Amino acid sequence: xxxxxxxxxxxxxxxxxxxxxxxxxxxxxxxxxxxxxxxxxxxxxxxxxxxxxxxxxxxxxxxxxxxxxxxxxxxxxxxxxxxxxxxxxxxxxxxxxxxxxxxxxxxxxxxxxxxxxxxxxxxxxxxxxxxxxxxxxxxxxxxxxxxxxxxxxxxxxxxxxxxxxxxxxxxxxxxxxxxxxxxxxxxxxxxxxxxxxxxxxxxxxxxxxxxxxxxxxxxxxxxxxxxxxxxxxxxxxxxxxxxxxxxxxxxxxxxxxxxxxxxxxxxxxxxxxxxxxxxxxxxxxxxxxxxxxxxxxxxxxx
Amino acid sequence: xxxxxxxxxxxxxxxxxxxxxxxxxxxxxxxxxxxxxxxxxxxxxxxxxxxxxxxxxxxxxxxxxxxxxxxxxxxxxxxxxxxxxxxxxxxxxxxxxxxxxxxxxxxxxxxxxxxxxxxxxxxxxxxxxxxxxxxxxxxxxxxxxxxxxxxxxxxxxxxxxxxxxxxxxxxxxxxxxxxxxxxxxxxxxxxxxxxxxxxxxxxxxxxxxxxxxxxxxxxxxxxxxxxxxxxxxxxxxxxxxxxxxxxxxxxxxxx
Numbered sequence: 001x002x003x004x005x006x007x008x009x010x011x012x013x014x015x016x017x018x019x020x021x022x023x024x025x026x027x028x029x030x031x032x033x034x035x036x037x038x039x040x041x042x043x044x045x046x047x048x049x050x051x052x053x054x055x056x057x058x059x060x061x062x063x064x065x066x067x068x069x070x071x072x073x074x075x076x077x078x079x080x081x082x083x084x085x086x087x088x089x090x091x092x093x094x095x096x097x098x099x100x101x102x103x104x105x106x107x108x109x110x111x112x113x114x115x116x117x118x119x120x121x122x123x124x125x126x127x128x129x130x131x132x133x134x135x136x137x138x139x140x141x142x143x144x145x146x147x148x149x150x151x152x153x154x155x156x157x158x159x160x161x162x163x164x165x166x167x168x169x170x171x172x173x174x175x176x177x178x179x180x181x182x183x184x185x186x187x188x189x190x191x192x193x194x195x196x197x198x199x200x201x202x203x204x205x206x207x208x209x210x211x212x213x214x215x216x217x218x219x220x221x222x223x224x225x226x227x228x229x230x231x232x233x234x235x236x237x238x239x240x241x242x243x244x245x246x247x248x249x250x251x252x253x254x255x256x257x258x259x260x261x262x263x264x265x266x267x268x269x270x271x272x273x274x275x276x277x278x279x280x281x282x283x284x285x286x287x288x289x290x291x292x293x294x295x296x297x298x299x300x301x302x
Numbered sequence: 303x304x305x306x307x308x309x310x311x312x313x314x315x316x317x318x319x320x321x322x323x324x325x326x327x328x329x330x331x332x333x334x335x336x337x338x339x340x341x342x343x344x345x346x347x348x349x350x351x352x353x354x355x356x357x358x359x360x361x362x363x364x365x366x367x368x369x370x371x372x373x374x375x376x377x378x379x380x381x382x383x384x385x386x387x388x389x390x391x392x393x394x395x396x397x398x399x400x401x402x403x404x405x406x407x408x409x410x411x412x413x414x415x416x417x418x419x420x421x422x423x424x425x426x427x428x429x430x431x432x433x434x435x436x437x438x439x440x441x442x443x444x445x446x447x448x449x450x451x452x453x454x455x456x457x458x459x460x461x462x463x464x465x466x467x468x469x470x471x472x473x474x475x476x477x478x479x480x481x482x483x484x485x486x487x488x489x490x491x492x493x494x495x496x497x498x499x500x501x502x503x504x505x506x507x508x509x510x511x512x513x514x515x516x517x518x519x520x521x522x523x524x525x526x527x528x529x530x531x532x533x534x535x536x537x538x539x540x541x542x543x544x545x546x547x548x549x550x551x552x553x554x555x556x557x
Contacts, residue, residue, distance in 0.1 A: 141417075143419055143420065143421075144416070144417045144418060144419060144420060145407075145410055145415035145416055145417070145418055145419075145420045146415055146416065146417055147420070148399065148403060148406075148407060148420045149407070149415050151396065151398060151399060152396040152399065152407060155396040155397060155398045155399070156392065156393065156395065156396050156397070158388065158393045158394070159393070159394060159395060159396050159407075161377050161378050161381055162381050162385075162386060162394065162411075162464065163381065163407060163408070163410070163411045163415075164378050164379065164381045164382040164411055164412060165378060165415060166376075166378050
């Protein structure tokens with residue numbers, strides 16, 4: 001039971017991380033690897049602020065705010081210096097590694113002596129409230145004019161230009177929100193586990209992608225704007241799978257490889273197994289589209 | 303009115319692969335008229351549209367739209383005055399978004415995008431009316447994602463979105479070339495209706511001689527960055543145009 005509870009709690013934290021990566025990976029169609037640096041960046045920032053005597057809620061919010069600056073740096077690198085986005089993300093991640101070590105002057109900081117947002121009530125309840133708040137705000141944002149232009153930027157830059165808007169502005173907004181959420185997730189993870197460590201960001205992109213891909217698999221028929229819910233559910237399922245694996249005796253050292261295999265398995269299921277075996281009768285093509293009505297109408301017409 | 307003055311554009315400048323597309327090119331496009339531009343591949347048709355829309359920056363010269371110099375404006379800034387429909391039906395729409403969301407985006411062009419809710423329910427009757435004019439049944443599919451539409455439906459929607467805010471200039475870049483003949487005809491008819499209804503200044507690129515004569519007021523033929531024919535459409539026949547076109551192609555094959 002404790003394992004399940006911890007998995008759900010960590011799943012909610014990673015759900016916030018995955019919502020951030022969802023913006024870059026699914027909406028902007030970019031692989032932003034800077035999150036591997038931004039996740040511990042949020043944690044180290046929280047450690048710094050809380051050690052300065054700032055209250056935990058404000059420290060968490062400040063970590064989120066400053067974390068978004070990582071998105072600013074990545075965007076500047078690829079829009080102004082024309083560095084490829086994937087390399088821009090790697091460069092930001094590399095810079096953040098040194099920054100993270102500098103923030104507190106140490107690579108590992110215990111936080112057991114400090115207050116945390118989880119002192120406000122039950123850890124699970126606090127996390128549910130934060131994850132839902134982030135989800136609702138993100139959903140509302142994606143329904144605004146700016147939010148739709150963010151989606152359109154990932155979809156078709158020519159359209160955004162034809163509307164008289166600069167795509168780079170929307171990439172900046174997207175990356176800043178994404179990195180802000182990843183840093184928020186890092187700050188929450190630091191409080192949840194009671195310490196900050198320089199390695200806590202390693203392979204975190206795989207966790208985020210796994211959450212998104214699992215979310216995609218379990219609720220294929222949801223529309224784009226409800227993907228935030230799918231991402232959170234995906235993260236929780238992912239953590240439960242990982243928790244069960246460790247409970248069954250898996251060596252924690254092997255966990256990263258297992259994480260990668262989970263991602264491969266779900267992608268393979270999405271890409272190959274569905275087509276090959278037509279599980280649940282969903283074999284792709286017109287049978288597998290979100291909205292079958294227009295396809296049927298088209299079939300009748302032509 | 304669009305005036306192009308002493309426009310020059312070269313690609314791969316300063317290298318042995320330098321290609322001079324336009325050198326001191328001049329052209330005037332009359333207001334409220336539809337001008338067709340035809341010519342063999344590589345004559346500079348699409349480059350001209352890209353120079354007007356700001357996708358390419360000219361090496362030299364001026365582009366004046368209604369006496370306003372737009373030469374130094376970015377592509378995004380020019381888009382506030384210029385509507386464009388591309389050859390690829392997916393270029394003018396956002397496939398993930400619904401018809402309603404796409405139209406709502408086009409409806410906000412030039413007004414600035416903020417944190418207000420995009421879809422304004424009060425505007426839906428207006429969109430339905432515009433879609434009904436297309437006569438493709440799209441008014442019943444407002445909540446359908448555009449990726450599920452056919453090429454012709456997408457291109458018609460692109461056309462509607464590009465003309466929704468009545469641009470000072472409409473650029474049609476072989477916008478029916480990727481469609482089958484039947485759909486191409488339907489889209490051309492809708493284009494003609496829209497242009498005539500709203501008296502839009504239009505430049506229309508085509509490889510189809512019949513379309514060029516039938517749907518425009520004036521036909522210009524380009525070859526190697528030069529205007530080699532400039533006539534009112536009603537003074538031209540398809541045969542005459544084909545004849546000139548063939549001769550030009552033969553010349554290219556011989557050289």
